[in-house]
Amino acid sequence: MNPFSYGGIVGNGAFCNRSQELGELTETMQSAGRCFVYAERRMGKTSLILRALGKLPKKQFVSVYVDLWPTDGSAAFAEATAKAISSAAETTTRRLLEVGKSLFGRLRPSVSLDDSGQPKIDFGIEGRAVSKTDLIEVLDAPQKLAKKTGKTVVMVFDEFQQITDYEDDLTERQIRSSIQHHKNVAYIFLGSRKHLLQSMFLDESRPLYRSAMHYPIGPIDTKHWQPFILKRFQDAKKRIDRSVIDELCARTGGHPFYTQHLCHVLWSMTDAGEEVNGDHLGIAIAELLRRESHAYVNLWESLTKNEQRFLRGLAQSEVPPKPFSSDFTRRFGLRTASNSQRAAESLESSDLIEREESSFVITDRFFRLWIRQLFS
Template sequence: MENPFIYGEVVTGKNLCGREDETKELLRDIRNSQKVLLFSPRRYGKTSLLKDIFINLNKKEFFTIYVDLYPALNESDFIKLLAKAFSSGITAPLYKTLNVLKDTFKHLASRLSFTINKEGNIEFDISLEKHDISPVLVDLLEGINSYITKNGKKGVIVFDEFQQVNYFEKDKVEKELRSQMQSQRNICYIFSGSKKHLLMDMFANPNRPFYKSTKHFQLDKLKSKDIFRFIKTKFQDTDIEIKDDLINKVIDISECHPFYFQYICHEMWEMSFLNGKVADEYLERSVDRIMERETSSYDNIWSLLSLKQKKTLIALSKILPQEKIFSNNFITKYNIGPVSTLQRVLNGLVKKELIDKVNNNYEILDIIFKKWIQRIY
């Protein structure tokens, strides 16, 4: 029997917990060809949500393009990944797909060479000089729009890990994308990413091309009622008994984090599937097991932090709901002032993706890392 709690990979359908409201809102945005910036901390399930929506879109009505930009190091990589994602959406024999690419892209076609891999898929090799980037990118974006329109469909283009564009040498991609998408009323663009500080600089900075060009959609933690129902159902479906109060403890200890509630339940299920019952002590044992696996990683992270960063993380690991990090009492209690220094330290920890600003306060993103700090200090 397979463990029904899946973590660390993309999940869809019955393996995706909650997100009904988010799905409905994004579907409305897609139908309205809205331009959307979707962001959240890592491991909140952005990719799973988007892939689940793609699976359920009517392919007769929508042409979907999903581009994972994580491997992109420059503009040439961006063009290659977008062209490959477009070609994979063409449901036609291989020779027709090649003809579509040649007919659709005038500038790009002369720079493309094709090989067919063992799986029978097209592999691109694009020869580009620096002066080719802008005209070829315009050709690609205009060609995609033309193809979608010609086929009487609406388009959905997702750029996942879009913050990678921020590392490109020039801002040609940002400028050309902004220019093209302004005039494309039949395509929904979704820019998804996890590095909030980089994305906010790209989309909220008046000096950047994407300033005020998209709707901002922040993906939050899961609702506790959705997690409760999901956990209850998964254990019941595999004939394992779990008490309601233990489910609530999982919700509390995981802080409704999409990744960590699945990870904890995965471990609890492994301990329970032979005897058909989740014992109370399995929760703490599961957290201990996860922490033990991550200890070397946490040790490495901790060794690279400054003393002020360590003191600030210790303070954040112990902060109470009613406490405010910039209050005099809190700063004095943990000796993490003055305020100007504390703000610089917090900004540095945000850039390291160790904390995030939530409702005018700051939280440690990795809840197991937080518990690791609490146990040591």
């Protein structure tokens, strides 16, 4: 089987490095800390957090993972959180209902069997709004569970920026009000829309201002990719030169998803006993861009001329450019800094670019390569 995994949760065998991040995040969980973890999409933050949760002894910790991506309001937030807490605390039908009633009596819990015959818990809040009292009950449940079990409860909220799209800021305000009093409960807030998350945690006017430490997850250095990629080719009796790995990582920026994806294609193109060279890498990249071409053409044509010019400038710059400088705006036809700023704001709100220190990066590394190819 192809040893390079992408597009989903990555297990231990396909997981590259992150030993420092794993240790630091595990320590935060063990000490009942609060951490705001943010990264670009597909950077592997969910896989990393789930791996850290897996290292916690079950006799001492209760791990609760809440995916907020499907939620669209306070009621959906309350239901998703209550389900995750109940399911993490108990698994048998009888005990699941007992826990649900003891922690979430206001939400009218009921237990049934799913299609596989496993018990699942539901709550009577579908289609109705939840009150502040309902939210308090849900958000106080981790503290109650910690007291009841004598264990540290680790709450992970994934895609946390989703709450900025709710009908009001009730959930955001109540989270701050409730969790500030909790003991023996760790809170990990994960998110991929950095500009939204940073506004939640760095804006003095927002309820969650400075309520958790910041922990950015970035690309993986080439020095860590080198042994990881080499071993997986060697295990299949395939050879790849270190210089090719250097070039591969330069093309993907060390981003886990795009690096694993490109390695996946390159590995599948290589026969046992064959050696991968720069030509093979070029063919693999061309194949990837061919597969994505239709989507990229539609995306490109949906952009304004100034947005296209801004992206072209980012794509064609070998080092992070100064996108509001006169040199950049003149070179790529943006004419003025204000035009460049408006393009950047629009592209960032669409998640096509992310801020990186004093510049920006195109979040889809293959889209960057496609743009470079378009103007080559």
